[in-house]
Amino acid sequence: MSVKSVGKERVPWSTRAIHTCRGIRRNWGLYLLLLPAVVLLFCFNYLPMYGVQIAFKDFTPSNGIEGSPWVGFANFQTFFNSFQSKNLIWNTITLSLYSLIAGFPFPIFLALMMNQIRVKRFKQTLQVVTYLPHFISTVVMVGIMLILLSPSNGIYGNLAHALGVQSPPNIMGQASAFQHIYVWSDVWQHAGWDSIIYIAALAAIDPTLYEAATVDGASKFQRLIYIDLPFLIPTAVILLIMRAGNIMNLGFEKVYLMQNPLNTSISEVISTYVYKIGMISNQYSLSAAVNLFNTIINFVLLVLVNGVSKKLGDTSLW
Known part of the structure; x- marks a missing residue:
């Protein structure tokens, strides 16, 4: 029935x-x-x-998962009672939000700019130039930054010596500069690659819309505002929801490679902490608890942002 x-x-x-x-x-x-x-x-x-x-559980490799005794939420309590927990969560959230705010709009701006280029060869060259940094490995990328920002023999150091600065500060060792270096180098490396999906969305726009707008006297800026942007908004919202679901997940490799004793107060995030206590200190249960907490936060944020987006604009993942 x-x-x-x-x-x-x-x-x-x-x-x-x-x-x-x-x-x-x-x-x-x-x-x-x-x-x-x-x-x-x-x-x-x-x-x-x-x-x-x-x-x-109080996991030990000799006992295995089944043989290790249950301890309930003791591992979570250990993490939240530690002196590092607040600093770790704060560093992770601030760096993630900074990356989202700085990095999310750039691919959109780049796609809109490329869509206005009418010289085909110049457009293709610009696309290749912006895509190439994405294929640089994280290790090589951090190595390039260390060389460029070296206060002794890098471009930064040589430029400072040329300007009369005898002892330029070590930027990579300054905690206040860590987040800026991480975020803007990431924007430079991935903005071109991330713009591909927006360029594809713009390519799907019916050319007759531009022709009709031109006949009605619309300028290039007006066509961009009233044609291009509305077509990009659904794609941008979906990608924003997906980014929100990973807001607590930072690139472990890059953060870990950029860390040094001088900037640990800012650069220590949940992913690096999980690696250190799990693989170096062999506290497997504690590292699993911290990582599970991180995953739950990501899941909750994904559901919340998806629900808000669905209610406000009828665009959602499900």
């Missing part, structure tokens, strides 16, 4: 199951192509969830 809900007839689950089976049988080839991706997703994203229980 069907159930009435909000003026619409809800199809019974048995009927939906039959239709689903028929659809799979009819398109078995497509599902076969999808199978390897599903297997990889299950093996590397769902099977490891079995190890989440380490966060609630």
Whole structure:
């Protein structure tokens, strides 16, 4: 028997199951192509969830996961009672928000700028130049920054000596400069690559809209505001929701490589802390608890931002 809900007839689950089976049988080839991706997703994203229980145990490798005793939320209490917890959470949130605020608009501006370029060869050259930094590995990127900002023999040091500064400060060793160096080097490296999806969205706009706007006397700026931006907003909102779901996840490699004893007060974030207490100090349960806390915060933020976006603009992931 069907159930009435909000003026619409809800199809019974048995009927939906039959239709689903028929659809799979009819398109078995497509599902076969999808199978390897599903297997990889299950093996590397769902099977490891079995190890989440380490966060609630006093885990030792000799006893294994099943043999280790349960301790409940003791590991979480240890983290929140530690003197480092507030500083870690604050450093992670501030650096993530700084990266989001500084880095999210740049690909949009770059895509809008490239969309206005009419010289094809210049446009292609500019695209290649902005894309290339994305393919520089993190280790090489940090090495380049260390060389450029070296106060002794880098470009920064040589320029300071040329201007008469005998002992220029070590920028990489200043805690106040860490976040700026991290964020703006990241913007330079990834803005071009991140703009690809916006350029694709702009390429899908019907040219007749531009022609009609031109006939009506719209300037380039007006076409950008009233045609380009409205088409980009749904894409930007979806990407913003996805970024919000990873706001507590910072690039561990880059932060860890840029760390030194002089900037640890600012550069120590949750991801580096989890690595140090887990892999170096062998406190596996505590590191699992901290990482689980970090993941839960990301999940909550993803759900909240998605709900707000769906309510305000009818654009959401689900």
